[in-house]
Amino acid sequence: MPSRRKSPQFGPELGAFASARARNALATLGQMALAVAVAVVVAVISLNAISRVEWPAFPSSNQLHALTTVGQVGCLAGLVAAGWAWHAGRFRLLAQLCGLVFVSAFTVVTLGMPLGATKLYLFGISVDQQFRTEYLTRLTDSAALHDMTYIGLPPFYPPGWFWIGGRAAALTGTPAWEMFKPWAITSITIAVAVALVLWWRMIRFEYALLVTIATTAVTLAYSSPEPYAAMITVLLPPMLVLTWSGLRADARERHASVALNAESHAGVTLGDSAARGWAAVVGAGIFLGFAATWYTLLVAYSAFTVTLMALLLAASRWRHSKKSALDPLRRLAVIAAIASAIGSTTWLPYLLTAAHAPVSDTGSAQHYLPTDGAVLTFPMLQFSLLGAICMLGTLWLVVRARSSVRAGALAIGVLAVYLWSLLSMLTTLARTTLLSFRLQPTLSVLLVAAGTFGFVEAAQALSKRSRAVMPVAGAIGLAGAIAFSQDIPDVLRPDLTIAYTDTDGYGQRGDRRPPSSEKYYSAIDAAIQRVTGRPRDQTVVLTADYSFLSYYPYWGFQGLTSHYANPLAQFDKRAAQIESWAKLKTADEFIRALDKLPWPPPTVFLMRRGTSNTYTLRLAEDVYPNQPNVRRYTVEFKAALFADPRFTVETIGPFVLAVRTPVASA
Known part of the structure; x- marks a missing residue:
C-alpha cells in the first residue's frame, strides 16, 4: 500500500517568520531611537558651542559663511570615511554611528553657523x-x-x-x-x-x-x-x-x-x-x-x-x-x-x-x-x-x-x-x-x-x-556635493538677513544696529501687568502689532489675517465689530459695545497714534483671488473712547496703550 504524502506543516515556518518580523521591527525602532538620541546630542552640543562665541553678523561679514563651508566639507569627508569603512567590512556598527553623527552635524552646521550671531531663526x-x-x-x-x-x-x-x-x-x-x-x-x-x-x-x-x-x-x-x-x-x-x-x-x-x-x-x-x-x-x-x-x-x-x-x-x-x-x-x-x-x-x-x-x-x-x-x-x-x-x-x-x-x-x-x-x-x-x-x-x-x-x-x-x-x-559626486552645500547659505540669504534685522524679545538686533519699535514691548508688558494684575493668559489684547503676541502669551482679539485665523474665530465678524467701533463717540457707547460682544472682549488695546486726536489699528482683509491676496486698511478710534476713568492710557514709545481698569470686587 503506497504511503501517504504528509501534508505540509506551516506552524513552525509561520512562527519563525513572525519572530523574524518582530525582531526586524524592534531593530528598526531601536535604530530610530538611537538616531534621535544622536541627533539631539549633536545639535545641543554644537548649538551651545556656537552660541558661546561673539560672531559678526552674517549679512555684513563672510566669516560665518566660510566656517559653514569648512564644517560642511568636514562632515562630507566623515560620511565618505563611514561609507568606506562599511564597504571594507570593518567596524560596521561604528560606521553607522559615524553616519548618524555626520549627517546630524551637517544639518546643524549648515543652519546653525550662519545663524550664529542672532537668537532668531530664518x-x-x-x-x-x-x-x-x-x-x-x-x-x-x-x-x-x-x-x-x-x-x-x-x-x-x-x-x-x-x-x-x-x-x-x-x-x-x-x-x-x-x-x-x-x-x-x-x-x-x-x-x-x-x-x-x-x-x-x-x-x-x-x-x-x-x-x-x-x-x-x-x-x-x-x-x-x-x-x-x-x-x-x-x-x-x-x-x-x-x-x-x-x-x-x-x-x-x-x-x-x-x-x-x-x-x-x-x-x-x-x-x-x-x-x-x-x-x-x-x-x-x-x-x-x-x-x-x-x-x-x-x-x-x-x-x-x-x-x-x-x-x-x-x-x-x-x-x-x-x-x-x-x-x-x-x-x-x-x-x-x-x-x-x-x-x-x-x-x-x-x-x-x-x-x-x-x-x-x-x-x-x-x-x-x-x-x-x-x-x-x-x-x-x-x-x-x-x-x-x-x-x-x-x-x-x-x-x-x-x-x-x-x-x-x-x-x-x-x-x-x-x-x-x-x-x-x-x-x-x-x-x-x-x-x-x-x-x-x-x-x-x-x-x-x-x-x-x-x-x-x-x-x-x-x-x-x-x-x-x-x-x-566618486570625485564628481563629492565635488558636486560640496559645491551645492556651500551655496545653501546664499540660497537662504534673504531669510538670514531678516533674522539679523528683526528685533528679538530682548529688544536687540542680531546685526547690532538700533532696534525697531519692538524694543518697547517689555515696557508695554510691564504696564499691562501693573494695571491688570492678572496672568497674561487671562488677558485679551487687540493690536495690529502682532509680534507682541509672539513674545508674550496674551490672547489676541483678532488675528494677523484671515489666512492664519481659526475658522471658529469668525474673523470677518470680528473685523466688522472693530470697524463699527470707529463710529462711536463716547466711552459709554464703547464699553456697552464691548460688553455685548459674543466673544471675550479685549481689555487691552495696543495702538498707534493717528491724526486729529485718534488712535489707529492697521488691519487686513482677504481679497483673494487678487494678488497680493491681502488688503491693508486703517481703523481710527476717537481718543474720547478711552478718555474715561475706566481706562488707563499710556504712551510708550510710538505706541498708545489703553487698558480697561479692572472693577474692584465688592
Missing part, C-alpha cells in the same frame, strides 16, 4: 514666522492644546511640532521665541537622522548615506524656513518607497529591487506572500498620522499619493484577479485607520467643536495664488547643479519605474505633485487653491533622491568597462 519674527512663534509661545505657556490667538478655541493648525518645542522651552526655562531657533534646527536634524536609518534598512549603507545627504542638502536649501515641513519633506522619499512596497507586497514577485545589490528589506521579502508587507503598511499609517499632527498640506499630499499608489495597483491587477486587486485597497484602509487614530489626537477637539459652532465663511489658508502656483515647475530643466541631478533622476524614473520598487514609488510621488498642482489650479474655480506652490521643495527632493540612485546605477554600469569609472564618479 525669516526672523516676520509674517509667517510671526504666527509660528506665537503658536510656540502659546504652547510653552500651557501644555493644553489651544488656538494660538483666540481664547477658548481648540487648535485648527496642527500643534505637534509646536507642542514638543513648547514643552522643551518650558522644561529649560527658555522664552519660546528664543527656543524657536534651536528647536527648529534640532527637529530637522532628528528627521535627517531618522531618514538615514529608514534608508539603510532598505538599501546598502553606502547608498543610504548618499541619498540621505543629497536629499538633506536640498531640504535645507528650500524647505528649512518652515522647519516642520522640512522634517516631513526629508522623510517622504524613504516612506514612499516603504509604503509602495507594503501596498504591493502580496504580489508573487520578490521585491529585491527595493535594494541595490540585492540587499533587501526584511519586512518586504521574508515569509508567506499573504503576510508580507504589513510592517510597511503599519509604518505608513504611523507616518501619515504623525504628519497629520504636524502639517496639513503635506499629510494631504502624502495621503493623496498613497491613495494613488493603491488605485494604480488595483487597476493593474483587476484584469487578472479581482481578489488580488482588492488587496491594495484593504491595505490602504488599514493605513487610513492608523493615520486617523493618531491624527485624531489633535484634530478631534476642533472637529467636535466645528460640528456645532459657527464657522467663518470668508478667508482661509488656501486663499493664496502666487505666480508659482499658477504654473507647473520643472526643476530638471534648470541650468544648474540641481537641474542636472533632477534631470538624471527623471531619466532614471522613466527607465526604471516598472522594474524597481524605489523608482516606482518615487515616480508616483513626482506624478502626484503634478496632479496636485493641476487640481490646485482647477480649484480656483471654487475660489480656493490647494497651495501647490508649497510642494516645490518636495518635488525637488523626490527628483534628487531619484537622481542619486540614477547616478549610482550609471556609475556601476560603466564600471564594468573600466575600473577608473568609480573613482571618477
Whole structure:
C-alpha cells in the first residue's frame, strides 16, 4: 500500500517568520531611537558651542559663511570615511554611528553657523514666522492644546511640532521665541537622522548615506524656513518607497529591487506572500498620522499619493484577479485607520467643536495664488547643479519605474505633485487653491533622491568597462556635493538677513544696529501687568502689532489675517465689530459695545497714534483671488473712547496703550 504524502506543516515556518518580523521591527525602532538620541546630542552640543562665541553678523561679514563651508566639507569627508569603512567590512556598527553623527552635524552646521550671531531663526519674527512663534509661545505657556490667538478655541493648525518645542522651552526655562531657533534646527536634524536609518534598512549603507545627504542638502536649501515641513519633506522619499512596497507586497514577485545589490528589506521579502508587507503598511499609517499632527498640506499630499499608489495597483491587477486587486485597497484602509487614530489626537477637539459652532465663511489658508502656483515647475530643466541631478533622476524614473520598487514609488510621488498642482489650479474655480506652490521643495527632493540612485546605477554600469569609472564618479559626486552645500547659505540669504534685522524679545538686533519699535514691548508688558494684575493668559489684547503676541502669551482679539485665523474665530465678524467701533463717540457707547460682544472682549488695546486726536489699528482683509491676496486698511478710534476713568492710557514709545481698569470686587 503506497504511503501517504504528509501534508505540509506551516506552524513552525509561520512562527519563525513572525519572530523574524518582530525582531526586524524592534531593530528598526531601536535604530530610530538611537538616531534621535544622536541627533539631539549633536545639535545641543554644537548649538551651545556656537552660541558661546561673539560672531559678526552674517549679512555684513563672510566669516560665518566660510566656517559653514569648512564644517560642511568636514562632515562630507566623515560620511565618505563611514561609507568606506562599511564597504571594507570593518567596524560596521561604528560606521553607522559615524553616519548618524555626520549627517546630524551637517544639518546643524549648515543652519546653525550662519545663524550664529542672532537668537532668531530664518525669516526672523516676520509674517509667517510671526504666527509660528506665537503658536510656540502659546504652547510653552500651557501644555493644553489651544488656538494660538483666540481664547477658548481648540487648535485648527496642527500643534505637534509646536507642542514638543513648547514643552522643551518650558522644561529649560527658555522664552519660546528664543527656543524657536534651536528647536527648529534640532527637529530637522532628528528627521535627517531618522531618514538615514529608514534608508539603510532598505538599501546598502553606502547608498543610504548618499541619498540621505543629497536629499538633506536640498531640504535645507528650500524647505528649512518652515522647519516642520522640512522634517516631513526629508522623510517622504524613504516612506514612499516603504509604503509602495507594503501596498504591493502580496504580489508573487520578490521585491529585491527595493535594494541595490540585492540587499533587501526584511519586512518586504521574508515569509508567506499573504503576510508580507504589513510592517510597511503599519509604518505608513504611523507616518501619515504623525504628519497629520504636524502639517496639513503635506499629510494631504502624502495621503493623496498613497491613495494613488493603491488605485494604480488595483487597476493593474483587476484584469487578472479581482481578489488580488482588492488587496491594495484593504491595505490602504488599514493605513487610513492608523493615520486617523493618531491624527485624531489633535484634530478631534476642533472637529467636535466645528460640528456645532459657527464657522467663518470668508478667508482661509488656501486663499493664496502666487505666480508659482499658477504654473507647473520643472526643476530638471534648470541650468544648474540641481537641474542636472533632477534631470538624471527623471531619466532614471522613466527607465526604471516598472522594474524597481524605489523608482516606482518615487515616480508616483513626482506624478502626484503634478496632479496636485493641476487640481490646485482647477480649484480656483471654487475660489480656493490647494497651495501647490508649497510642494516645490518636495518635488525637488523626490527628483534628487531619484537622481542619486540614477547616478549610482550609471556609475556601476560603466564600471564594468573600466575600473577608473568609480573613482571618477566618486570625485564628481563629492565635488558636486560640496559645491551645492556651500551655496545653501546664499540660497537662504534673504531669510538670514531678516533674522539679523528683526528685533528679538530682548529688544536687540542680531546685526547690532538700533532696534525697531519692538524694543518697547517689555515696557508695554510691564504696564499691562501693573494695571491688570492678572496672568497674561487671562488677558485679551487687540493690536495690529502682532509680534507682541509672539513674545508674550496674551490672547489676541483678532488675528494677523484671515489666512492664519481659526475658522471658529469668525474673523470677518470680528473685523466688522472693530470697524463699527470707529463710529462711536463716547466711552459709554464703547464699553456697552464691548460688553455685548459674543466673544471675550479685549481689555487691552495696543495702538498707534493717528491724526486729529485718534488712535489707529492697521488691519487686513482677504481679497483673494487678487494678488497680493491681502488688503491693508486703517481703523481710527476717537481718543474720547478711552478718555474715561475706566481706562488707563499710556504712551510708550510710538505706541498708545489703553487698558480697561479692572472693577474692584465688592
